[in-house]
Amino acid sequence: MSDTDLRYTELSEVGMGISVKVNSTIFHDESDFQTIDIIDTPALGKMLILDGLVMTSDKDEFFYHEMISHIPMNSHPAPRNILVIGGGDGGTVREVLKHECVQKVVLCEIDGTVVECCKKYLPEIAGKLDDPKVEIQIRDGVEYISTQKEQFDIILIDSTDPLGPGVGLFTEEFYNNVKNALKKGGIMVAQSESPFADQKEMKLMYALLKKVFPIVRTYVGPMPTYPGGYWSWAFCSESVEPLSYIDAERVDKISLTSKLYNKEIHKSVFALPNFVKKLLEEAK
Amino acid sequence: MSDTDLRYTELSEVGMGISVKVNSTIFHDESDFQTIDIIDTPALGKMLILDGLVMTSDKDEFFYHEMISHIPMNSHPAPRNILVIGGGDGGTVREVLKHECVQKVVLCEIDGTVVECCKKYLPEIAGKLDDPKVEIQIRDGVEYISTQKEQFDIILIDSTDPLGPGVGLFTEEFYNNVKNALKKGGIMVAQSESPFADQKEMKLMYALLKKVFPIVRTYVGPMPTYPGGYWSWAFCSESVEPLSYIDAERVDKISLTSKLYNKEIHKSVFALPNFVKKLLEEAK
Numbered sequence: 001m002s003d004t005d006l007r008y009t010e011l012s013e014v015g016m017g018i019s020v021k022v023n024s025t026i027f028h029d030e031s032d033f034q035t036i037d038i039i040d041t042p043a044l045g046k047m048l049i050l051d052g053l054v055m056t057s058d059k060d061e062f063f064y065h066e067m068i069s070h071i072p073m074n075s076h077p078a079p080r081n082i083l084v085i086g087g088g089d090g091g092t093v094r095e096v097l098k099h100e101c102v103q104k105v106v107l108c109e110i111d112g113t114v115v116e117c118c119k120k121y122l123p124e125i126a127g128k129l130d131d132p133k134v135e136i137q138i139r140d141g142v143e144y145i146s147t148q149k150e151q152f153d154i155i156l157i158d159s160t161d162p163l164g165p166g167v168g169l170f171t172e173e174f175y176n177n178v179k180n181a182l183k184k185g186g187i188m189v190a191q192s193e194s195p196f197a198d199q200k201e202m203k204l205m206y207a208l209l210k211k212v213f214p215i216v217r218t219y220v221g222p223m224p225t226y227p228g229g230y231w232s233w234a235f236c237s238e239s240v241e242p243l244s245y246i247d248a249e250r251v252d253k254i255s256l257t258s259k260l261y262n263k264e265i266h267k268s269v270f271a272l273p274n275f276v277k278k279l280l281e282e283a284k
Numbered sequence: 285m286s287d288t289d290l291r292y293t294e295l296s297e298v299g300m301g302i303s304v305k306v307n308s309t310i311f312h313d314e315s316d317f318q319t320i321d322i323i324d325t326p327a328l329g330k331m332l333i334l335d336g337l338v339m340t341s342d343k344d345e346f347f348y349h350e351m352i353s354h355i356p357m358n359s360h361p362a363p364r365n366i367l368v369i370g371g372g373d374g375g376t377v378r379e380v381l382k383h384e385c386v387q388k389v390v391l392c393e394i395d396g397t398v399v400e401c402c403k404k405y406l407p408e409i410a411g412k413l414d415d416p417k418v419e420i421q422i423r424d425g426v427e428y429i430s431t432q433k434e435q436f437d438i439i440l441i442d443s444t445d446p447l448g449p450g451v452g453l454f455t456e457e458f459y460n461n462v463k464n465a466l467k468k469g470g471i472m473v474a475q476s477e478s479p480f481a482d483q484k485e486m487k488l489m490y491a492l493l494k495k496v497f498p499i500v501r502t503y504v505g506p507m508p509t510y511p512g513g514y515w516s517w518a519f520c521s522e523s524v525e526p527l528s529y530i531d532a533e534r535v536d537k538i539s540l541t542s543k544l545y546n547k548e549i550h551k552s553v554f555a556l557p558n559f560v561k562k563l564l565e566e567a568k
Binding site: 009019043044196262264265271274 | 291293294295296298299300301302303304305325326327328344480481504506507508512513514539542543544545546548549551552553554555556557558559
């Protein structure tokens, strides 16, 4: 089989995406919720693919996981109770646990098969899921969040795209329940798609967020294996403006072990290109 | 032919890259220097491809052209004489001409066929190449720069990768000649490859730049159709530190017609991820 030219190619609806040479398929399963693949590649190491869309890869996962976690975590003076919805690969939980003030991280992931196969095949990403501070809830985040009131300092929505099992995580009702599950001074951050490749989806999402949260801001960063190589996150709160508080001591500590994150990055990610500002203004 | 599944796929040496659906091939030629293709795509409009590598596309060219030009232009109090080496597609010249203080832009491009086919097929990018302020020199930038002494306020190296016809633009001798061609207070900016996908090439390039210029800084930004979706530029000068001067009036004026560039972007692009800082420190 040494001459077989195996490739994984992911094209968006409009016909653009990434292509990656593949060494081998490591895992393939049809779970109750989605198709799960883990492939091994020369360029990016192992990659997790759900329903034909790249979720994470050994080599570029740090861009996404550092951005979704450290920006909100270091915007809160003492984040102790954290909820991650989605994020079954464990990368976001791993980053959150770097903050010593954290007492508990609940990971609410709908698909137990994702958690199990990531623990087995992506140990550098999922390796902290067995930490005693972590509580794993294998259930629908939509249903779980509706039972939580003022429980969490930070809630991170580490979801798939607004398709398949992730669709319920992009509704006004869900965001209202997230708001109610936050403690006073709490922050939600949700991945909010590609400002280059997913403009329609971004607008719909921000229109809903603006109905629920008084403060809805956006930050951006590179993410090589996602559409457009460029990603966005929504920073939402009832009272906290990003950059109004930055925990300088934790910023310095976290940046010692980060590949991406540091003080200058924290301050710069809220600078938005004109076309992104325009898109967000149009979202209503 | 309506059912033909045409795709353009560009894989780097390690086996990662972009894939784009293709409507049709518009232009194909083997010039004296390289293979030139222009293709039409549903996702990105028309794309210019040289020797099998994407140079620019209608839809994402603004990321690259705004970044390479406005950052140095607005770091100079009165940029009047500008040299662009490479950049035969005309996108960089178009952005430079938005600065009314500019008196002359020399475009030195080795391959006349690139200029001609971009004028014909990519008019939104190349449309300003006929402006009376523009002087087009179809010749080798390496040879041209060696004849210029203290002529330019800003020199932009809008080159291909360090391969094929671009290879001479990545040498110590070339950078020395660029330094000598700058007026006092002048700035050179050169595209400096992908911090994610081209780390080896970046290190070699910065090692050379540090031998020549006392001030060598780096800025970064998204560029969807380039490897890793994430690009870097070297900001080099004998005396000018980036952000030591920003022409506030021109920044505001330019940002009115820019898709990407604005004041906050200008200040934020020099914030580098830890892995990029490390890579640059190792370049010697």
